[in-house]
Amino acid sequence: MPDSQPDSSHSDSNLSQNEPKIPLRVEFSGGLELLFSNQRSHRITLPSTVPHGDGTTKPTDITYLIDWLRRNLLKERAELFTDGATVRPGILVLVNDSDWELEGEGDYQLRPGDEIVFISTLHGG
Amino acid sequence: MTPTPKTCALCSKFRAIIKRPKTGQQICKECFFFVFETEVHNTITEAKLFSRGDRVAIGASGGKDSTVLAHVMKALNERYGYGLDLYLLSIDEGITGYRDDSLETVKRNQQQYSMPLKILSYDELYGWTMDAIVSQIGKKNNCTFCGVFRRQALDRGAAMLKVDHIVTGHNADDIAETVLMNIMRGDIARLGRCTLICTEGEDTIKRSKPFKYAYEKEIVMYAYFKRLDYFSTECIYSPDAYRGHARTFLKDLESARPSAIIDIIHSGEAFEVKEEVRKGQKAQQTCRKCGYMSSNDLCKACTLLEGLEKGLAEARIIDVGGRTGSHEMPPEEPREVTKLDPS
Ligand SMILES: [Zn+2]
Numbered sequence A: 001m002p003d004s005q006p007d008s009s010h011s012d013s014n015l016s017q018n019e020p021k022i023p024l025r026v027e028f029s030g031g032l033e034l035l036f037s038n039q040r041s042h043r044i045t046l047p048s049t050v051p052h053g054d055g056t057t058k059p060t061d062i063t064y065l066i067d068w069l070r071r072n073l074l075k076e077r078a079e080l081f082t083d084g085a086t087v088r089p090g091i092l093v094l095v096n097d098s099d100w101e102l103e104g105e106g107d108y109q110l111r112p113g114d115e116i117v118f119i120s121t122l123h124g125g
Numbered sequence B: 001m002t003p004t005p006k007t008c009a010l011c012s013k014f015r016a017i018i019k020r021p022k023t024g025q026q027i028c029k030e031c032f033f034f035v036f037e038t039e040v041h042n043t044i045t046e047a048k049l050f051s052r053g054d055r056v057a058i059g060a061s062g063g064k065d066s067t068v069l070a071h072v073m074k075a076l077n078e079r080y081g082y083g084l085d086l087y088l089l090s091i092d093e094g095i096t097g098y099r100d101d102s103l104e105t106v107k108r109n110q111q112q113y114s115m116p117l118k119i120l121s122y123d124e125l126y127g128w129t130m131d132a133i134v135s136q137i138g139k140k141n142n143c144t145f146c147g148v149f150r151r152q153a154l155d156r157g158a159a160m161l162k163v164d165h166i167v168t169g170h171n172a173d174d175i176a177e178t179v180l181m182n183i184m185r186g187d188i189a190r191l192g193r194c195t196l197i198c199t200e201g202e203d204t205i206k207r208s209k210p211f212k213y214a215y216e217k218e219i220v221m222y223a224y225f226k227r228l229d230y231f232s233t234e235c236i237y238s239p240d241a242y243r244g245h246a247r248t249f250l251k252d253l254e255s256a257r258p259s260a261i262i263d264i265i266h267s268g269e270a271f272e273v274k275e276e277v278r279k280g281q282k283a284q285q286t287c288r289k290c291g292y293m294s295s296n297d298l299c300k301a302c303t304l305l306e307g308l309e310k311g312l313a314e315a316r317i318i319d320v321g322g323r324t325g326s327h328e329m330p331p332e333e334p335r336e337v338t339k340l341d342p343s
């Protein structure tokens, strides 16, 4: 698949300079890219731990990434991307080219350099 | 919580990269390609879809299903020596910004798979593009037009290519969705029929669905891991909200229990229409205007076209099943699928 556009860079504005960060590459395809400025590939940086209610924190996982993408990168029709705290059924997720169902799905803890791919299966045959 | 990499359940050698929705099995990339292709091969041989020397057209839209189908058909034809002549057949509905782009994908597929490509447009067949139809009737019901026109266009294209058989990329999810739609409409006759792997009209070409048991998830994963080139923009006119709900419902069921898709197909198969029910339907004749096979005096496409030309915005064929009215007029033209009288 052609990937002609350059990556766009985003980072979490809450990120302080000293906190460990997780740089990631996120890719959208199968029509999902249309919801994300029609851009397939994005480079983002997330903090390594994130708030988890009651003042506690948790290591940054895909569930957090999905929410972050919805809040920061998604441009339209959020209901086509998320369903509750996860992706809408029919969207496949790959972690470093492996089905996220093998990786703990939303609980997968992100590591620097991870490549997360979201593919919609819902668009035409 | 980062699980340790799992080893392939089939070869015990490589890292598993997919959890199969059908079986829950965790397998590596090479084993996945092999089992996916082998299952399609088994579907083809068990249903005895082809004979040696058959000319087979792949209905190619540029989307994921037909792109994967073209790839797999070519691979299986070579691997198992089916002896088929394969063609790509595409329909240009005349939808600016949608079909023109996806046809570019099909043209690349033609090069990649070195298969002859035939493109037929609604404009040349019917004198109407979908853009023109939508500007006349609006976005409601235009899927009805498109569906009727596409079916006939594929048959005509197949006749031009002199093929015996059209294969389409309909997958298990599509068929399960259609079963649900037919249940919701109470259309028992079509409920059984929609699960058939191969259908053949009186004088039309065989049509079959080699992906009948292939899950959409696996088709998309296959395309992803093979880096296949496909087009994935939703039709800009697709207003079929009812189908959309059926699809969402199906995907919800699938995420709760992946076997739901196959289970629904099996339910549809259990409704297979008995011969007595079929006898109640009208005998096939040919359309007096275009000669296409039809259960009425005018075929569905010509009826829709008449409505369009009269400017009847509301012209709709409610009973596409063709059980209405008693038209006794004999066909005025001989059967000739490739010609369409433009008058
Ligand atoms: Zn293996």
Ligand SMILES: [Zn+2]
Binding pocket: B287, B288, B289, B290, B291, B292, B298, B299, B300, B301, B302, B303
């Ligand atoms: Zn006709």
